[in-house]
Amino acid sequence: MKLWATALMASQLFVTSLAFAHGPTPQKIDEKVVIAAPINKVWEKVSDFNGIADWHPMVESVTSPEEGTRVLKLKGKGEITDSLDEKDDAKHYLSYRLLEENIEAFPVSFYTVSIELSKANDGTEMSWKGRFYRADTGNFPPEQYNDESAVKAMEAFAKTGMASLKESLEGMK
């Protein structure tokens, strides 16, 4: 009886720490790019939640264990898992969150990201916003797990993805 209770407690603790291992002070990124392509063309790519490997050079492959969940294999690194929060075709709006972190592969313990498209003069403006927490949320993080490393990783992922999408869509004209 006692052993059973202990095992149950241990398993609960394990699940809890996996799911919400983040601290009290979030950081943000706010990236934008204008793509010379119609909004529907851009949305077609962006809204395909499991299709990100098609246009993001840092993502090697994607598997989807269930609807609304995607496991990203990062190029030369390990896996992280995202969970879809909202997809609004009318607003061209997509938001998702990090479900399972892997700080060796990506030095962020938790993030929420929203991507939104709007019509611009010469095509489509793509906005990529993120709220996130560094890998080590204690008050004395090592350099590779601090706020600066987290911001760098989030910025690089957004910028690289948008630049590559822009290049491929504009090249298709």
Next chain:
Amino acid sequence: MKLRLGLSLSLLLVAMPLAAQHAYISSQAASKVTVVDIEKQEIMTAVDVATGPVGVSLDNQRHQLFVTHPEMGVVTMIDTQTNKKLGEIRTGGQPFAVAVDPSGKHQVFVSDWERNAVVVINPETKLVVDILSVGKNPAGLAIDSEARRIYVANRNSDTLTVLDADTPRQYAEVKTGKAPYAVTVSPDGRRIYVTAIQDNTVTVINGDDYKVIKTLKAGTAPYGIAVTPDNQWLYVANQGTNDVWVFDTKRLERVAKIDVGEMPESVSFTEDSQYAYVTNWFSNSLSVIDTKSQKVIKQIAMPDGPRSLGRFIGN
């Protein structure tokens, strides 16, 4: 001469409203506390503070503001009559939410995210006088001064801890939604409301026996929560849907949805229940809502990363 005296007297009366109210907004990235004049609905001044201010609480009797700095393990004390720093209190750990005891007793309660505790400070001596054990990663915290109870939302235990405000005693640990964040008590103390970020709910708890009355569906990632001082409306700020949901507290049903700025974090009311102020963490602004028309009537730009977890409007 007589006429002029009479005129200047009446001018004085006009210039001295009963109790001037202010909103105190902590900007986490800018390390500032911005003071907003409620009557004018504009910024009065800003106070430079230590890195990463988050939680705030006001002592309206002693004219003091307390601000937490999770990254620094300190709480800043500010004199709200001069808007000058009175000093810093070293708590250690990661002080997150804060609540002043409004009874006049010299105690301030602070949730400590890292040490799974509530730290009790004596603001007169600026010393930690007690550390009470609670659930994992406590976030929001509220006090019911009359009932002498402290309510603590344990983010990573999915529970609310009920503590005594005077003695180290725990009354209950109540199951909430997934990842509870902010907590507020109704003005009559009869109800406790807790937001849960991960399952998008508000748990409504009976203040007499700590039983769950109802679970309300909120927008995506509900953060801040507050009840109007007249106890009529419950406001919930949803970070994922960039809006505030308004519930009727009698029927516990949603009556309005108000779009605010991006990633709203905290909500507080003016004393007359006429206006709600909402901090928008991502878009760096403060939304002013008219509670009668249920519309945003003004957006005030704020320094980077406005949060102000807690009740941030006072004298």
